[in-house]
Amino acid sequence: MLEKRFIIENLQKTYCYRCGTSLEGAKLITISEAPIALVAHAVCAICKAESMVTITPTGSGSVPVQSDLNGEEFKKFIGAKAVSYDELLDLHVALKKKNIWSLLAKKEKKPANKRKA
């Protein structure tokens, strides 16, 4: 895990893509944290621009990436597992038996599988 002090030092060297202010005071939502890197969603304290920052132990400041997803949305997608080949083949077989609309209609009955477009 990266030390909090180290993260703050890195944020001081990272600047908002819109207004150029240091992201030291930005509101951070940690998306993923590993020993080698911290990925966070930052909201600029001055102009509220939202960006993604990646902080690594060797990093000398990171370049914020502009994004239209909010922090919670990022968390959702980063936790989503990739579709496997088997799942794709299953879908292919399922589509031969039924049309896609009947498959989609079935899924919509389960609230847990509901996704925002």
Ligand SMILES: [Zn+2]
């Ligand atoms: Zn800003």
